Amino acid sequence: MNISALSPAQLQQRLRERGLCIRTGPFVTRVHTSLAAAAEGIGLLYADYPLAEEEDFADFHIRLALPNGLRRWLKPQVLFLFDGTRTFKPLPADQAFPMFEWGLNWCVSSHAQSYLIIHAAVLEKHGHAVILPAPPGSGKSTLCAALAQRGWRLLSDELALIRIADGCVVPLPRPVSLKNASIDIMRQYTPDAVFSRQVRDTMKGTVAHMKAPADSVARASECARPGWVIFPRYEAGADARLTVVPKARAFMRAADNAFNYSLLGQQGFASLAGLIGASSCYDFTYSKLDEAIDTFNQLALPALLP
């Protein structure tokens, strides 16, 4: 059963009372909240997600709540509670949905040590993953959103999960986070896509989230093999261009973008070496999304491993 099977009233009731158990990729999150802004965002962007079939166990227990006291009425704020513990400073209440998204990223990146976790967008075609590690501001999410709307399967907008046990790239399809100018660019580029309400004055500026394509969500249990590691950079006026990056350098740059590379020690090294070894690695500059997508569509499949 998907979340869309619940009416808005049922959804709000679930969120208020026993909590809503959402399955995103390999994780189940139980969410409690009575905040309308959070319920609205979840209802809109998580409609296609399965309710966890097994309600007895959740990986993460989170609650978005209003603080007690006067703050409830005066400039209301929202708290993110991880199983009852405050993990972040409170934010203005209208940022409840972005806070849910950021908080969920934190839950995964600070706990799920059975994966090497790289701060990267990930998409898939023909069973192979393209991983786009990049610092904020490099146009990673915009490119990811565009690829996800043009035939590439979205695995994740923020967190590349490389399963340590077998080196597979595990999908965690969730809404794509867009900032500032990217929001209008994507609205024009894909008028059919669903977007959350824009929230202004967050720590990242204005943000909105784009709904993950239903097909990506439905296929969240299909892992991918490593294919390409591409470091994207938006550059005004530039032609779309791929430049080969030597593997040793690609390794170090991906490690810089990993959350738990050093924590995992030898396993982190082995996982990253496996990923880089099996991938073609490029720098990529672009300014026009259509050219970028053409370039990605022409990527040669990596040589099949023996």
Added chain:
Amino acid sequence: MTAPPLLLQALRQPDRLASFGLADWDMLIRQARKANLLASLHAIVNEHGLFAAIPAQAREHLGWAHALAERHVLAVRHEVSLIGQALAASGVPIILLKGAAYVMAQLPGARGRLFSDIDILVPKEKLDQVEAALMLHGWAATHHDAYDQRYYRTWMHELPPMRHIRRMTVIDVHHAIVPETAPVHPDPAKLRAAACPVAGHTALLTLAPADMVLHSAVHLFHDGELENGLRDLVDLDNLLRHFGRQPAFWPLLIERAVALELTRPLFYALRYTARMLHTSIPPDTLAQAAQLGRPGNALLAMMDALFLRALLPDHAGCTDSLSGIARTLLYIRANWLRMPPLLLAQHLFHKAFISSKPED
């Protein structure tokens, strides 16, 4: 009577974990994570060969915690070796305390135990030399406020915590195990004289077994910070189980408690490990500890009410309406035990009205 929290059930009788259902594991993992005992739970499941018997989701979470703990042990060993190098030229013997001692001496309690600071004990007259050597190797004082400096240096049993400027690791350099201003004075010279070398590390020592238990006890039952209370009680349980296999340990424990003026914390340690974790303690040891360290009936009834609540994880699954008050009262009590009333009043006044905001 309500059943004890799942985490206590698991610590008392690990074999029962095999019969826990998925919903039990959901709650158990949350309680253990909150108590900083999730990696310890991994160690327990591993030791009892129960991995095959528990749900896959639970295995996953235990594995996550284990990865963190593995890394932690490496980091502690590395940090301890750097501290050893920094102090080698001074020739001062380094006695490791608490977590670092458990890790380096490879005691059972070290498995899965996470902690943030490394604590060492050195002779008081060597403090300046040790501090200078650490500064030379990159550790810097963290409390720059003149009042805080005086607070630590005049009244406390340790230097202000020092943080390494590059690695951001923290070391607490102690010269005693309770504050100078506390009413009891376990003689640090006695502790140092009995210290034992760590196998394979020439310059490193730990406290002797009985002293290690007593230090752990005074730390837990005189300190107001009970955030890791259950973890610290599990430490005591581990130490008692481990050292207690030698029959000679128990009389020595009583003897040392008397010599070090720590009979009251020993009484509490034995009482609450036995009550909460079902640690097995010889009846005559319990009787002797009670004879030497048991408070009056009224006080004991109150301490039971406080500690049996405050030592549980601060998690919704194991708190009641009085848990918050119990923690607060024990915090006040700890400050009371730290220094005499007038000094405490001055200190709290200064902290409330004169000190600037905390630096970090």
